[in-house]
Amino acid sequence: MERRLIKFEVLEIELEITVPERNLWAGVLERAIRDVLNFEKREVHYHRQACAWFFETDSEVRSFLWICKELDLDFEKVRSRIFEMKEKRGTLQCLKLMLSIF
Numbered sequence: 498m499e500r501r502l503i504k505f506e507v508l509e510i511e512l513e514i515t516v517p518e519r520n521l522w523a524g525v526l527e528r529a530i531r532d533v534l535n536f537e538k539r540e541v542h543y544h545r546q547a548c549a550w551f552f553e554t555d556s557e558v559r560s561f562l563w564i565c566k567e568l569d570l571d572f573e574k575v576r577s578r579i580f581e582m583k584e585k586r587g588t589l590q591c592l593k594l595m596l597s598i599f
Contacts, residue, residue: 526568
């Protein structure tokens with residue numbers, strides 16, 4: 498069985514993946530994190546969907562809560578860390594825009 502280490506820098510965690518399905522769900526989570534943190538005007542739809550996904554309350558297969566459970570992650574910590582980073586990046590982007598005007 499192949500072992501793979503996935504590092505989520507934003508979350509400051511590493512996951513050791515030994516099951517292919519866990520690799521898939523880690524990829525889904527990583528894509529959603531990217532959609533929340535790194536979006537451009539043309540990607541607003543994906544950004545909004547990802548933000549909403551992180552706040553869904555169901556625990557059905559493929560939901561944020563379900564994926565966190567499958568990956569042995571604390572969903573509240575993951576969610577708060579992502580949105581802390583989103584807030585910081587948003588502030589930095591605004592500051593850069595303001596500074597470029599002057």
